[in-house]
Amino acid sequence: MRASKMFIPTLRETPAEAEIVSHQLMLRAGLMRKLASGIYSFLPLGLRTFKKVEQIVREEMDKAGAQELLMSAVLPAEAYQSSGRWEVFGQEMFRFKDRGGRDFCLGPTHEEIFTETVKREIRSYRALPMTLYQIQSKYRDERRPRFGVMRSREFVMKDAYSFDRDEANLDISYQKMYDAYCKIFDRCKLDYIIVDADTGAMGGSGSQEFMVKSDIGEAEIAYCVSCGYAANVEKAVCLADKCCGVKENCCALENIEKVATPDVKTIEELTSFFNCSSKEFAKTLIYKADDKFVAVVIRGDRDVNETKLRNYLSCIELSMAEAADVARITGAEVGFAGPFGLKINVIVDPEVCEMKSIIAGANETGFHYKNVNCERDFKVSVIKDIRNIVEGDKCPICGRAIKVERGIEVGHIFKLGTKYTQALNCVYLDEESKEIPMVMGSYGIGINRTMAAIIEQNNDENGIIWPMAVAPYQVIVIPVKIDDEIQMNLAEKIYGDLQDAGVEVVIDDRDERPGVKFKDADLIGFPVRITVGKRASEGIVEFKLRINKDLEELNEAETIKRAVSEAKKV
């Protein structure tokens, strides 16, 4: 391809709207442009990389025995209505009506549609197991799209769905996908970590996420360097500290005592009032779960993990109760809530049960109790891990210190079980002609996000450093002076030879100064650069890899050989 004819609108300056490096570089290198918030167009260069990522995914899916098909993005409401997700998705689904007034949406994910299809076509156990996938646009009207293509409203997802006879076979299908995902992200040269994850609205019995380590990641990962335990913070299991360890005799059982604490409401105010650590308090938070209220009791320095709480309560809407509700339920102003004598369920974090003689609100404005003890002084409805893990907590497997880092979720795999197949009556006939619901798995990879994650992990101050496997072009040939016939002829010769050798190559035949060409080449991130300059008359050119600063002076034949061999390193 000739740079003079290519549509590559590079930008010298960083657009103000782009905050993170992958977004900035995708715009600056002319890979894509924004059309609306969270909606992007891919330009020729961006599309080439996009397709390469797609192709890697496709090859590994095919190797794993999955079959590709393509569903519509426009979907009728019925399938989602029978699974209940027409409501669950709420505002996040793009909805519209056809001219006849029938409800449609743009598919946010396709469990129902695949299930529906398999239900109609597959009757016998003989057809199972079966894994189907597609690479297709998904639509989610995100509340807050951000970071360019990292969280967009339209994005391309590879979604695969496995159908099996039973859980044991699902485990096999799931493992195949797991292995395929590892190969995919390895081929993309990503540094990733696989973590236990919450299944969220997807439902099902278990899931894992493929996380690319990055400070700009939206997910927090808790992991243990000793034993390899890794989980999304939403999911990470928390062990209870045996006791707060702050005071000498903190474990002594003392008599409960009411203390006047006028206007002392927040944990900070309480720590200074009592002159003690936030670890010596139990805070009681009132939550509204759908239409019911619950009290949650955790240690003063901890945060409630609303995902865990939501899962335990199996509710859809979950929020902190309004001040008025808190007052009605506890009989005191906000700031004095305690676990005593409540008419609602009291969910207590295990850590609180381990603590002795703690401080808690008295459910009476202006008062707290001290020397409170779980069970002795208040009734516990259930003991449940409902807090967030933090750095330094004990690993639930080996007990060593947990580390917490951020990650970008590029892939997510689920064991769905029979949630959708039962809802939609997707059954097969076994050897005895008995109808049995199929056991399902679902597996997603965000193509756009994977592409952004690759840039996020492969760049320097000059631009993108594409791994060979996903580079839009593998080699750029730069003639320094295009009106120098010797240089130009040699550059054209090398360009032609590389094309003949099957290398994806661009020749920068633009009438630009060399500096401009070098800057653009670095910005776009061609893995191999061949500069044809002063020594062209001797048949010598300069060979350079984007990844380092080393320059090699090679003759024509050596150059072709080196470039071809580099291009094969995918």
Next chain:
RNA sequence: CGGGAUGUAGCGCAGAUGGUAGCGCGCUUGGUUUGGGACCAAGAUGCCGCAGGUUCGACUCCUGUCAUCCCGACCA
């Protein structure tokens, strides 16, 4: 959905106490240049986000609205 900010040329930005719009880059033309975003000269490019209002007069003041970005909440 709560909080904050910003909308002026393709991009980055400046425009006071109100008087009808500018800079840098890019773009076009000519010339000089040519190994890391050249220089000189001459140009072209604007619904000043949109709609009201105040005013003789609004990019500027007021109201509303839309859009975009950030933080949080939420998230498949």
